Amino acid sequence: MPERLAVRKTYKLFIGGAFPRSESGRSYVVTSVDGDFLANAALASRKDVRDAVVAARKAFPGWSGATAYNRGQILYRIAELLEGRRDQFSTEARDRAQVDAAIDRWVWxxxxxxxxAQVYGNANPVAGPYFNLSAPEPTGVVGIVAPPDSPLLGLVSVLAPVIVSGNTAVVLAAEERPLPAISLAEVLATADLPGGVVNVLTGRVAETAPWLAGHLDVNALDLTGVADPELAATLERDAAENLKRVLRPPAEPVDWYAEPGIDRMVAYLETKTVWHPKGV
Amino acid sequence: MxxxxxxxxxxxxxxxxxxxxxxxxxxxxxxxxxxxxxxxxxxxxxxxxxxxxxxxxxxxxxxxxxxxxxxxxxxxxxxxxxxxxxxxxxxxxxxxxxxxxxxxxxxxxxxxxxxxxxxxxxxxxxxxxxxxxxxxxxxxxxxxxxxxxxxxxxxxxxxxxxxxxxxxxxxxxxxxxxxxxxxxxxxxxxxxxxxxxxxxxxxxxxxxxxxxxxxxxxxxxxxxxxxxxxxxxxxxxxxxxxxxxxxxxxxxxxxxxxGGKAANIVFDDAPVDQAVEGIVNGIFFNQGHVCCAGSRLLVQESVADEVLDALKRRMATLRVGDPLDKNTDVGAINSAAQLARIRELSDVGTAEGAQRWSAPCELPERGFWFVPTIFTGVSQAHRIAREEIFGPVLSVLTFRTPAEAVEKANNTPYGLSAGVWTEKGSRILAIADQLRAGVVWANTFNKFDPTAPFGGYKxxxxxxxxxxxxxxxxxx
The missing domain is CATH 3.40.605.10 (Aldehyde Dehydrogenase; Chain A, domain 1)
Structure with a gap:
């Protein structure tokens, strides 16, 4: 009996909860480390970046307005669904340990x-008859250049801390290994995560990142995945136009398996302080 | 109709x-x-x-x-x-x-x-x-x-x-x-x-x-x-x-x-209907079997009649009966022993001179039941103002000034919770500062959340x- 012919998957973008091809109609070849053909991934354009930002902005009020408990439940649901597709991701990422760590990261x-808010907010004992409370809020739409060295665990490690607090995200997936990002998007799309909270673009980072860095409706930029220092500096300069919060590329290689701490969450928070007088 | x-x-x-x-x-x-x-x-x-x-x-x-x-x-x-x-x-x-x-x-x-x-x-x-x-x-x-x-x-x-x-x-x-x-x-x-x-x-x-x-x-x-x-x-x-x-x-x-003997303080500027819902929720939720129940209503004298009239109208609509009926508001008292204690303290309330009121209500023949009840004319010395009844029984006291409200609210060996009803934010915060209680609910009552610490003073x-x-x- 002949071996069954496999049905291959089309890898597309993930924007506003849907999976469109690139508006430009372009694609690029993704190969395995051995150079074998894997897929034609969508080659995202400036228009795709702008569509993704619009979707992320639209999703922001609902996602940031959801209760923290609700967001926690949804992130946990992502872990549950990823666990169910552990074998698929282990094949794609060619690394079971990375997949397990990615699942556990969603749980964390x-x-x-x-x-x-309980760790990073506080009551302030101001010198006067005032109630005074500082609480963290999400900054808004965050553009993320995902790390090229860890296409699944690295991606989850930069994405989860952005959305957990209520931000929405536009992710530029690892350029040479974008497929786990799109498969992850399939998980996100079925985990009760509202459409537009996470948008994933595949393509050439050097082409799309500047559009993201210069976009005036983006509030913050995560440059973790930008390997070229000159490009990183240019993007940071572009981001200055509307004073985006910028997380620079790491000075040292990141151990994605280590406990992440709270720095990545804090990077995308605003502190809001409320004053109210006290008096009968 | x-x-x-x-x-x-x-x-x-x-x-x-x-x-x-x-x-x-x-x-x-x-x-x-x-x-x-x-x-x-x-x-x-x-x-x-x-x-x-x-x-x-x-x-x-x-x-x-x-x-x-x-x-x-x-x-x-x-x-x-x-x-x-x-x-x-x-x-x-x-x-x-x-x-x-x-x-x-x-x-x-x-x-x-x-x-x-x-x-x-x-x-x-x-x-x-x-x-x-x-x-x-x-x-x-x-x-x-x-x-x-x-x-x-x-x-x-x-x-x-x-x-x-x-x-x-x-x-x-x-x-x-x-x-x-x-x-x-x-x-x-x-x-x-x-x-x-x-x-x-x-x-x-x-x-x-x-x-x-x-x-x-x-x-x-x-x-x-x-x-x-x-x-x-x-x-x-x-x-x-x-x-x-x-x-x-x-x-x-x-x-x-x-235990607790929480004061639920209603100021004259409180929205009456919302306050009444809060009073009802405070004392009749879970048959009053709640350590943080708002079992002492402190209502400002100038609005006491209005609040009590509205409270009685609302109490008349409470449905007491089968716990498994989805329309039931107040279920069964948990045990014969608890029912006996609620009855005993209620009788003490009457004997000490407070006025007892409850809405007409039919109760099932079997099981342990107690009709939602309020006592007016309660003084701070009355046992029903001092002891935890742990049942659907509310003691009503009045006050004239915020300082008097705080004084009365804190006049208890307990300090678990308290309620404040007023439209004025600054008053909520000032009163909350002065209440010796671990949880203060303002314009709400009996709210719980895993993120919010709960527990008492004294x-x-x-x-x-x-x-x-x-x-x-x-x-x-």
């Missing part, structure tokens, strides 16, 4: 949703 | 109640070694539900030994992320079986299904979910300290929110790395025993959670057991005091969540449950 961040 | 409600009973067939239950020790249901059997009943019908064990000394020994073994060999040194996963599993199992547990809670406790379904069970799951997330983040909860578990926790809980109190006890204890022996209340043991089944479904390592049923004597054996490192008790101030004495001179850590106990502070009770 799920637990943070309703604790972040 | 008056519309009658059609019966809307929730089906009891969703839950399978066994005819008898053993103890849950070391991950297995076991027969009693020296405990005797007693019956748990449905307070709405007085029907026997099941036979359960009143655990004896050897039973308590076994449970503490199982908890110690689990602590030393299976739980204490498990990575926090792994403990978290077990707790997330429990949270999910509770969500999956929440209707079944809600029905069981209503049957064994007498509380309306609307409450067990919409308040208790969602909070139970949320508590496990919340503390699951802390298990691998303890160093962020107590900055500057090296968080370590305490050991074996003896936990004794009351009958008013059986499964919710279990969650408040077990979730933070396990998250911090402790193991537990929990004793549910004598009259409401069933949901804890069904929770034990969930522990099995979650593959929780044996001995991490142990459930011993029984009455006060079993509780005493447990908290006085030398193998216990930590005692957590929720219940009456009287028993809390006895436990504080019993652990004196030992190395046992203790947290207590005890003789309402010490320690907090919920929030970051709730973890500290279980960290050395």
């Amino acid at each position: 961040y799920a637990g943070w949703a309703d604790k972040l | 008056r519309f009658e409600y059609a019966p809307a009973p929730e089906s009891a067939s969703i839950v399978d109640i066994r005819s008898s239950y053993g103890l849950f020790v070391g991950g297995e249901f076991t027969d009693a070694k020296d405990g005797e059997l007693f019956k748990t009943i449905n307070p709405a019908s007085e029907d026997v539900l099941a036979e359960v064990v009143s655990a004896g000394p050897s039973d308590v020994d076994s449970a503490v030994a199982a908890a110690r073994d689990a602590y030393d060999n299976r739980w204490r040194d498990l990575p926090g992320a792994e403990r978290a996963k077990y707790l997330f599993r429990l949270a999910r199992l509770i969500q999956e079986r929440s209707r079944e547990l809600a029905v069981l809670e209503s049957i064994d406790n007498g509380k309306p299904i609307r409450e067990s379904r919409d308040v208790d069970l969602p909070l139970v799951a949320a508590h496990f979910f919340y503390y699951a997330g802390w298990a691998d983040k303890l160093r962020y909860a107590v900055p500057g300290r090296q968080p370590r578990p305490i050991g074996v926790a003896a936990q004794v809980i009351p009958w008013n929110f059986p499964l919710l109190m279990l969650a408040w006890k077990i979730a933070p204890a396990l998250a911090a790395g402790n193991t537990v022996v929990l004793k549910p209340a004598e009259t409401t043991p069933l949901t804890a025993l069904h929770f034990a089944q969930l522990c099995q479904q979650a593959d929780l390592p044996p001995g991490v959670v142990n459930i011993v049923t029984g009455a006060g004597e079993t509780g005493r054996l447990l908290v006085e057991h030398p193998g216990v490192d930590k005692v957590a008790f929720t219940g009456s101030t009287e028993v809390g005091r006895a436990i504080a004495r019993a652990v004196a001179g030992t190395r046992k850590r203790l947290t207590l969540e005890l 003789e309402s106990g010490y320690g907090r449950e919920g929030g970051r502070q709730g973890l500290e009770a279980y960290l050395a």
Whole structure:
């Protein structure tokens, strides 16, 4: 009996909860480390970046307005669904340990949703008859250049801390190894995560990142995945136009398996302080 | 024109109640070694539900030994992320079986299904979910300290929110790395025993959670057991005091969540209809079997008549009866003993000269029932203004100035909770500052959340449950 002919998957973009091809109609060849053909991934354009930002902005009020408990439940649901597709991701990422760590990372961040304000907010004992409370809020739409060295665990490690607090994200997937990002998007699309909270673009980072860095409706930029220092500097300069919060590329290689701490969450928070007089 | 409600009973067939239950020790249901059997009943019908064990000394020994073994060999040194996963599993199992547990809670406790379904069970799951997330983040909860578990926790809980109190006890204890022996209340043991089944479904390592049923004597054996490192008790101030004495001179850590006699303060600028809803929720929620119930209404004199008229109109619409009917507002009193106590204190109220009022109301023939009742003309010296009735009985007092309201509110040995009703934000905050109570609700009442610490000042106990502070009770 002949071997069954496989049905191959079309890898597309993930924008506003849907999976469109690139508006430009372009694609690029993705190969395995051995050079074998894997897929034609969508080659995202400036228009795709702008569509993704529009979707992320539209999703922001609902996602940031959801209760922290609700966001935590949804992040945990992502972990559950990823666990169910462990074999698929292990094949794609060619690394079971990376997949397991990625699942556990969603669980770690799920637990943070309703604790972040308790660790990073506080009552302020001001010298006067005032109630004074500082609480963290999400900054808004965050552009993320995902790390090229860890296409699944690295991606989850930069994405989860952005959305757990209520930000929405536009992710530029690892250029040479974009397929786990799109498969992850399939998980996100079925985990009760509202459409537009996470948008994933595949393509040439050097082409799309400047559009993201210069976009005036983007509030913050995560340059973790930008390997070229000159490009990183240019993007940071472009981001200055509307004073985006910028997380620079790491000075040292990141151990994605280590416990992440809270720095990545804090990078995309605003502190809001409320004053109210006290008096009968 | 008056519309009658059609019966809307929730089906009891969703839950399978066994005819008898053993103890849950070391991950297995076991027969009693020296405990005797007693019956748990449905307070709405007085029907026997099941036979359960009143655990004896050897039973308590076994449970503490199982908890110690689990602590030393299976739980204490498990990575926090792994403990978290077990707790997330429990949270999910509770969500999956929440209707079944809600029905069981209503049957064994007498509380309306609307409450067990919409308040208790969602909070139970949320508590496990919340503390699951802390298990691998303890160093962020107590900055500057090296968080370590305490050991074996003896936990004794009351009958008013059986499964919710279990969650408040077990979730933070396990998250911090402790193991537990929990004793549910004598009259409401069933949901804890069904929770034990969930522990099995979650593959929780044996001995991490142990459930011993029984009455006060079993509780005493447990908290006085030398193998216990930590005692957590929720219940009456009287028993809390006895436990504080019993652990004196030992190395046992203790947290207590005890009685209350909360003031619900209504100022003249409060929106009357909302305040009335808050008063009703404050005292008639869960038949008034709530330690933080707003059992003393302090209403500003200038609006007292208006508020009381509105309150009486609202009380006339409360539906008292079958806990499993989805339209029921007030269910059955939990036990004959509790009903006797409510009756006795109410009679004292009348005898001391307060005016008693309740809306006309038909009660079922069998079971334990008490009509929602208010007393007006109550002074601070009256026993019904000082003692916790733990039933649907409201004492109404008046005040003229904010200072008088605060003075009266704080004039109690308790200090668990308080309510403030006013449109003026600055007044809320100033009054809240002056109230000697662990929880202050402003323009709301009886709100609970796993992230929000709960617990009392003064003789309402010490320690907090919920929030970051709730973890500290279980960290050395």
